[in-house]
Amino acid sequence: MKVLLAHSFYMALDAKQAAIKEPFPPLGTLIAAGQLRQEGFEVDVFDAMVAAGPQDFKTHLAQSKPEVVVFFEDNFNWLSKMCLAEMRQACFEMLAEVKARGLWSVVVGSDASDFPELFLKAGADYVIKGEGEWRLIELLKSRQTGPGVFTLSDGLVFGSPPEKPVHDLSRFALPAWDLVDLARYRAIWHQNGRPFTLNMMTTRGCPYRCNWCAKPIHGRRYDIRPANQVVAEMQNLKAQYAVEAIWFSDDIFGLNKKWLASFCAGIQSAFGSDPVPYKIQIRADLIQEETADWLARSGCREAWMGVESGSQKILDAMDKDLNLTQIENATRLLKKNGIRPCFFLQFGYPGEEAQDIHATWQMVKRLKPEAIGISVAYPLPNTPFFEKVKDLIENQDHWQISGDMQPIFKATYPRAFYPLLYRYIHLLFCQLKGKLPLRDRLRFWQLKRSLRTFQIEGIPF
Numbered sequence: 420m421k422v423l424l425a426h427s428f429y430m431a432l433d434a435k436q437a438a439i440k441e442p443f444p445p446l447g448t449l450i451a452a453g454q455l456r457q458e459g460f461e462v463d464v465f466d467a468m469v470a471a472g473p474q475d476f477k478t479h480l481a482q483s484k485p486e487v488v489v490f491f492e493d494n495f496n497w498l499s500k501m502c503l504a505e506m507r508q509a510c511f512e513m514l515a516e517v518k519a520r521g522l523w524s525v526v527v528g529s530d531a532s533d534f535p536e537l538f539l540k541a542g543a544d545y546v547i548k549g550e551g552e553w554r555l556i557e558l559l560k561s562r563q564t565g566p567g568v569f570t571l572s573d574g575l576v577f578g579s580p581p582e583k584p585v586h587d588l589s590r591f592a593l594p595a596w597d598l599v600d601l602a603r604y605r606a607i608w609h610q611n612g613r614p615f616t617l618n619m620m621t622t623r624g625c626p627y628r629c630n631w632c633a634k635p636i637h638g639r640r641y642d643i644r645p646a647n648q649v650v651a652e653m654q655n656l657k658a659q660y661a662v663e664a665i666w667f668s669d670d671i672f673g674l675n676k677k678w679l680a681s682f683c684a685g686i687q688s689a690f691g692s693d694p695v696p697y698k699i700q701i702r703a704d705l706i707q708e709e710t711a712d713w714l715a716r717s718g719c720r721e722a723w724m725g726v727e728s729g730s731q732k733i734l735d736a737m738d739k740d741l742n743l744t745q746i747e748n749a750t751r752l753l754k755k756n757g758i759r760p761c762f763f764l765q766f767g768y769p770g771e772e773a774q775d776i777h778a779t780w781q782m783v784k785r786l787k788p789e790a791i792g793i794s795v796a797y798p799l800p801n802t803p804f805f806e807k808v809k810d811l812i813e814n815q816d817h818w819q820i821s822g823d824m825q826p827i828f829k830a831t832y833p834r835a836f837y838p839l840l841y842r843y844i845h846l847l848f849c850q851l852k853g854k855l856p857l858r859d860r861l862r863f864w865q866l867k868r869s870l871r872t873f874q875i876e877g878i879p880f
């Protein structure tokens with residue numbers, strides 16, 4: 420059977436990502452492709468990330484002539500986890516095309532796991548909730564529903580909950596990198612003056628309980644690939660595809676100290692003193708003297724931490740299980756070991772007042788991370804945070820693209836305040852680093868003036 424695997428995250432449809440120009444191939448889709456190939460399916464991939472839009476999918480579909488199309492989203496990329504409306508619409512358009520050609524289709528991804536009915540009514544024959552690789556193989560072979568597979572019956576959604584995930588990650592195939600145009604990715608990274616970076620994962624899931632964080636695919640587990648398998652994959656990416664850097668897209672890298680020590684030893688024996696530089700997401704409370712040293716020696720050059728807020732009150736309200744001293748220590752240790760500390764910040768969480776926003780900026784000023792990424796609190800379905808604010812939701816629409824920064828629920832300040840705050844803090848940070856471009860100086864003062872019109876006491880705009 421010939422299967423066309425596709426996904427629906429189009430960099431071209433997301434103005435923010437199109438401007439950043441740091442695309443990653445769809446890792447989750449490519450692992451599923453590798454898995455299907457191992458089972459004897461003929462597999463082709465349509466890669467939306469570097470396509471112009473759903474019209475490219477139509478052309479690809481006509482040429483590929485598959486028997487079934489599987490929309491398998493990259494569940495390792497936070498952009499797919501955002502479930503953006505623009506990408507959902509793109510998926511619907513592609514589903515309509517599949518239907519028009521009389522083919523059958525399956526959808527696997529965060530958005531479809533949360534809202535199977537929408538995807539089924541848009542033309543999908545099946546939606547697989549949760550981790551999809553193994554269930555997909557069963558479905559393609561038998562075309563019978565099973566745990567986690569949802570379909571429409573007399574217009575109603577029908578299906579049963581997913582089974583437990585597969586914990587032994589060594590059973591998953593390696594990504595089928597040969598099915599995407601890596602030369603194109605390399606060219607984009609190089610044109611942007613950046614090293615050619617590919618994405619890998621070492622774990623699935625996260626055991627922490629931050630109450631706004633949705634985990635529709637991998638849940639609150641933590642499974643790790645054998646360290647030697649990860650090192651071998653890095654060697655292969657370097658030898659075969661001349662990769663120059665790696666982004667480990669795990670929610671939490673290196674939570675298990677024993678694993679991290681053995682990973683570091685494996686890297687040193689495979690690469691000596693010239694490891695492939697990599698960046699990670701990690702919790703601040705996991706950075707200690709020993710872990711920072713292992714990370715540095717194994718090639719970690721950048722660590723993004725979900726710092727969220729400089730106000731302990733807000734961290735506690737988020738169930739972040741993190742304190743400000745841990746953030747400070749982690750930042751210091753990373754810098755000491757030559758790793759760039761970077762902060763994810765979040766504004767607009769319920770109860771956040773002017774003094775909390777001010778505390779967040781003061782923390783940034785004091786600790787001077789290398790970079791910051793800002794988001795605004797967003798109630799994703801099936802999270803405790805969603806339950807908390809569901810009666811305050813004013814706008815039922817999802818965010819269209821990743822640059823949307825207006826709260827969809829009634830936050831402390833007016834909705835229009837937050838996108839301005841987002842841009843202003845970014846420029847303030849550039850100024851702090853002495854890198855505020857000349858062209859942005861006027862914009863900076865305009866933003867400051869606009870923020871003052873909200874007359875919010877306690878933030879020195």
Ligand code: SF4
Pocket residue numbers: 625626627628629632633670671702725
């Ligand atoms: S630590 Fe990160 S991935 Fe884990 S629950 Fe918190 S925000 Fe989510």
